[in-house]
Amino acid sequence: SQELEQSPQSLIVQEGKNLTINCTSSKTLYGLYWYKQKYGEGLIFLMMLQKGGEEKSHEKITAKLDEKKQQSSLHITASQPSHAGIYLCGADLRRTSGSRLTFGEGTQLTVNP
């Protein structure tokens, strides 16, 4: 969706390296969600951000929301092969989105041992 842009589209890193994936919206963000998808499988919920400046962490993954820039970043510290997959950001772009999340195109992450 052009309403939600993810960068980069793909990323190849060496195990142990840090990396950042960005998600930028052309509209006001009312909620931002990060999901991870392994090839051929469904989407696994990682984190949700709702307030500007909010930052959440789970294990080695940290997500931040910059409300002014309408942008979220997902940072992985000391990457491992288990982090490989497709990372998708989804957003509530309406005050009452209900089930209508808008998604970015995804970032394909490869972690080489």
Place this chain on the structure above:
Amino acid sequence: NAGVTQTPKFQVLKTGQSMTLQCAQDMNHEYMSWYRQDPGMGLRLIHYSVGAGITDQGEVPNGYNVSRSTTEDFPLRLLSAAPSQTSVYFCASRGPLIQYFGPGTRLLVL
């Protein structure tokens, strides 16, 4: 809780055939939706529902029908399959905060 379940996991259709993709959730969520995932295009919303008896179109509704007779079930019908409908289809169910996804149905239309 089984969460969100989808059947079948994989299906091959010939152009012009019809079929129904099944989706069920056991979390008593009001909001449910169908997405399709294509390479380089992320997830696109096909149809969604805000409760039993209420459905609406998403971003790419053409060629698909839905109905929501119960809170639990939200089937997606392909009326006359076309090769452009080859994709991976995900059903989702949304709780107070989080949207949960099913495992997906891979559809190939020849």
